[in-house]
Amino acid sequence: MVANIAIEEIENFFGDKSKQFDDFYSNLCLRRATESNIEIIGEAMNRILKIDRNIAVTNSRKIVDARNYIIHEYYSLSVDILWSTVINHLPKPKDEVMALLDNE
Structure with missing residues (x-):
């Protein structure tokens, strides 16, 4: 699924290093790539929620809101x-979406 690919890309942007705010803050390319992937993830979540509002994906609404904020604000x-x-909002949905796909 496209959302999981985008989450994996964000994880890969950091490489094997732990995620550190200072590294993120000082790396414009990393921030822009992350923004783009959050937009993709948020759009995918939005489409999932339109199909089934009761789908159990943690932070799905917050991810959609983050996407909207990036685009509109x-x-x-x-x-x-x-x-x-x-x-705070991406790690858990990745596993949950994979579990949903496995159950189909």
Whole structure:
């Protein structure tokens, strides 16, 4: 699924190193690539929720909201919002979406 690929890409952007805010903050390419993938993930989640609003994916609404914020409020996008999404809202949905796909 496209959302899982995008989550994996974000994880791969960091390589084998632990995720550190200072590294993220100082790397414009990393931030822009992350923004793009969050947009992709958010759009995929939005489409999933339109099919079934009761689907159990943790933080799905927050991921869609982050996507909308990136697209519509770009001028005021803070690195903190991106970082929070990467650290707090992406890890669990990846596993949950894979489990949903396995059950189909």
